[in-house]
Amino acid sequence: MSPQNVATVTLPAPPEAERGRSAVTRFLEAWPPAVLLALVWIAGMLVVALFADSLAPYSFTALDLRARLSPPVFMGGDWRHVLGSDELGRDVLSRLIVSIRMSALIAFGATIISAVLGTSLGLLAAHFRGRIEQVVLALVDFQASMPFLIIALSVLAFFGNALPLFIALMGFHGWERYARISRGLTIAANEQGYANAVRQLGAGPARIYGLHVLPNIASTLIVTMTLTFPEIILLESGLSFLGLGVQPPMTSLGNMVGYGREYITRAPWIMLSPAATIVLTTLSISLVGDWLRDRLDPTLR
Amino acid sequence: MSTLLSARGLARHYAVRTGLFGRRASLRAVDGVSFDVPPARTLALVGESGCGKTTTAKLVLGLIPPTAGTVTFEGEALPRPNTVAWREARQRMQMIYQDPLGALDRRLSVLRQVAEPLEIHQVGTKAERRERALALLDAVGLQPHLAGRYPHELSGGQRQRVVLARALILEPALIVADEPVSALDVSIQAQVLNLFEDLQARFGVAFLFISHDLKVVRQVAHDVAVMYLGRIVEQGAPEALFREPVHPYTRALVSAIPVVRRRAGRERIVLEGDPPNPIAVPSGCAFHPRCPVAVAACRSETPALKTLPDGRLVACHLAHGDAAMRKAA
Numbered sequence: 001m002s003p004q005n006v007a008t009v010t011l012p013a014p015p016e017a018e019r020g021r022s023a024v025t026r027f028l029e030a031w032p033p034a035v036l037l038a039l040v041w042i043a044g045m046l047v048v049a050l051f052a053d054s055l056a057p058y059s060f061t062a063l064d065l066r067a068r069l070s071p072p073v074f075m076g077g078d079w080r081h082v083l084g085s086d087e088l089g090r091d092v093l094s095r096l097i098v099s100i101r102m103s104a105l106i107a108f109g110a111t112i113i114s115a116v117l118g119t120s121l122g123l124l125a126a127h128f129r130g131r132i133e134q135v136v137l138a139l140v141d142f143q144a145s146m147p148f149l150i151i152a153l154s155v156l157a158f159f160g161n162a163l164p165l166f167i168a169l170m171g172f173h174g175w176e177r178y179a180r181i182s183r184g185l186t187i188a189a190n191e192q193g194y195a196n197a198v199r200q201l202g203a204g205p206a207r208i209y210g211l212h213v214l215p216n217i218a219s220t221l222i223v224t225m226t227l228t229f230p231e232i233i234l235l236e237s238g239l240s241f242l243g244l245g246v247q248p249p250m251t252s253l254g255n256m257v258g259y260g261r262e263y264i265t266r267a268p269w270i271m272l273s274p275a276a277t278i279v280l281t282t283l284s285i286s287l288v289g290d291w292l293r294d295r296l297d298p299t300l301r
Numbered sequence: 302m303s304t305l306l307s308a309r310g311l312a313r314h315y316a317v318r319t320g321l322f323g324r325r326a327s328l329r330a331v332d333g334v335s336f337d338v339p340p341a342r343t344l345a346l347v348g349e350s351g352c353g354k355t356t357t358a359k360l361v362l363g364l365i366p367p368t369a370g371t372v373t374f375e376g377e378a379l380p381r382p383n384t385v386a387w388r389e390a391r392q393r394m395q396m397i398y399q400d401p402l403g404a405l406d407r408r409l410s411v412l413r414q415v416a417e418p419l420e421i422h423q424v425g426t427k428a429e430r431r432e433r434a435l436a437l438l439d440a441v442g443l444q445p446h447l448a449g450r451y452p453h454e455l456s457g458g459q460r461q462r463v464v465l466a467r468a469l470i471l472e473p474a475l476i477v478a479d480e481p482v483s484a485l486d487v488s489i490q491a492q493v494l495n496l497f498e499d500l501q502a503r504f505g506v507a508f509l510f511i512s513h514d515l516k517v518v519r520q521v522a523h524d525v526a527v528m529y530l531g532r533i534v535e536q537g538a539p540e541a542l543f544r545e546p547v548h549p550y551t552r553a554l555v556s557a558i559p560v561v562r563r564r565a566g567r568e569r570i571v572l573e574g575d576p577p578n579p580i581a582v583p584s585g586c587a588f589h590p591r592c593p594v595a596v597a598a599c600r601s602e603t604p605a606l607k608t609l610p611d612g613r614l615v616a617c618h619l620a621h622g623d624a625a626m627r628k629a630a
Contacts, residue, residue: 192403193398193400193402193403193404193405194403194404194405194406194407196404197396197398197404197405197464198406198417199383200362200364200391200395200396201391201395201417201418201421201467202387202388202389202390202391202392202418202421202422203388203417203421204388207421212406212409215408216406216407216408297408
């Protein structure tokens with residue numbers, strides 16, 4: 001690159017150059033390619049989750065005993081089972097599609113539950129202070145000091161396993177982080193001018209928190225969500241792997257990885273596709289979360 | 302003259318703990334302050350940092366309840382903070398802050414924030430609120446193209462104008478301005494102060510103007526009250542007060558105003574010592590440890606705020622020319 005080129009890149013572009021730049025450049029600046037890919041991936045996952053029944057080529061429980069452990073197309077298999085089949089001859093692609101729906105349901109449901117629960121408790125603590133704050137903080141400390149896996153195991157052992165219960169249980173994972181963050185940030189916001197100024201204008205708590213404090217602290221909460229979301233997928237995988245999560249014949253991404261482990265040397269494709277899906281989905285969520293945080297902040301625009 | 306706002310014996314004490322084992326003590330932030338603000342006039346409260354100016358402002362607005370004393374606004378006592386009646390009362394009294402950027406929500410556009418008080422108190426339709434907000438922005442001298450901007454995109458003076466527009470949109474009778482120009486450049490200060498005077502003439506709003514800057518006060522105030530350690534020590538019209546300060550503390554303050562040419566006979570009075578700890582207020586006149594002319598009585602008796610022949614109020618034993626006191630000195 002010539003020195004002149006460097007200069008045009010580093011100097012702030014004058015307005016004429018702004019108009020002169022191609023639409024493609026401006027589009028790519030607003031929507032970085034990595035974020036675009038991540039958004040496309042997440043959208044794809046959502047489409048798969050919504051239309052799982054019509055997209056799956058076979059039923060996820062259908063056995064094809066003559067084609068057991070058949071390799072996927074890219075490993076020399078045939079087109080009957082594109083992503084191969086497992087030890088019982090079940091189509092991996094069909095199982096993957098159904099698993100994506102199950103895991104997405106659990107992860108989205110649980111993330112929303114924990115974010116709403118944690119944030120509201122944090123706001124309550126920050127608004128009322130005193131007794132209520134102490135109770136919330138005690139709960140937070142209790143939750144943070146107990147390994148979540150143990151709580152999950154005992155709940156599932158006592159109450160049995162049903163999908164709504166399982167989602168609710170996952171929703172209890174990570175709420176303490178939202179509670180801590182939202183409490184701290186809300187107390188700070190209440191001490192700051194803008195929340196006080198709005199209170200002084202005569203606004204009620206709903207307006208102060210809903211319209212002013214929450215949008216101002218949302219960026220941190222969104223980042224926390226993007227951190228918790230992959231954790232919930234991984235936790236679900238872990239519990240399913242231990243046999244306490246999603247129960248067969250139902251399947252989820254973690255469930256597939258867990259059962260595929262036994263065939264990892266002979267038929268790695270059984271756990272390859274669900275593992276890749278977990279990695280790509282969590283990565284996409286993190287990328288989009290970061291981008292969203294910057295997008296939502298007018299001071300960074 | 303009728304009064305809009307009247308404070309009587311206003312006091313606010315805070316319970317504090319000192320030291321490791323927490324001896325209980327009482328911090329007297331404001332200790333018996335009385336004043337009146339007539340409609341469409343400006344009363345300035347001046348004094349050094351920590352003398353209770355901002356606490357007085359919060360008491361007057363009912364943001365915190367007083368320990369003792371009463372505030373009467375438009376003939377009625379102030380409701381308790383954060384009640385419905387208190388929220389209603391916000392329409393008549395507003396506040397302006399020292400740091401305009403901190404007082405604005407950086408995620409909402411200027412127009413949105415100026416219209417917000419109307420939204421809160423459900424005044425007019427959406428279109429009317431927008432119209433009114435644009436009119437107010439015009440009144441405080443902001444161009445219409447700034448309406449869609451965010452606070453961080455404006456200059457300090459423009460932000461303070463936005464805060465002023467937001468305070469004025471409900472047409473309050475009283476605005477409490479807490480050091481409104483001390484964060485601004487001197488050139489911008491003058492513009493904003495002129496704006497204050499214009500708006501007072503146009504909207505008939507009364508100001509309680511809090512400042513540590515006597516130059517600023519001299520420009521805007523109709524009446525000046527000097528505070529020292531939670532009490533008013535001297536109050537009067539700015540011309541008289543600045544020309545001929547009576548209280549030794551006011552004299553020291555006035556002598557600290559920088560002038561271009563120091564006239565003969567006007568010497569700089571430098572006070573000794575720091576302002577005393579408000580937890581341990583000196584007995585008698587709180588100012589006596591730093592007072593260059595203190596007499597024995599100052600140590601034991603608290604001087605009352607009494608009227609001088611020219612109508613000024615002064616709390617000083619010596620100022621009232623008490624013969625017995627003179628002799629004691």
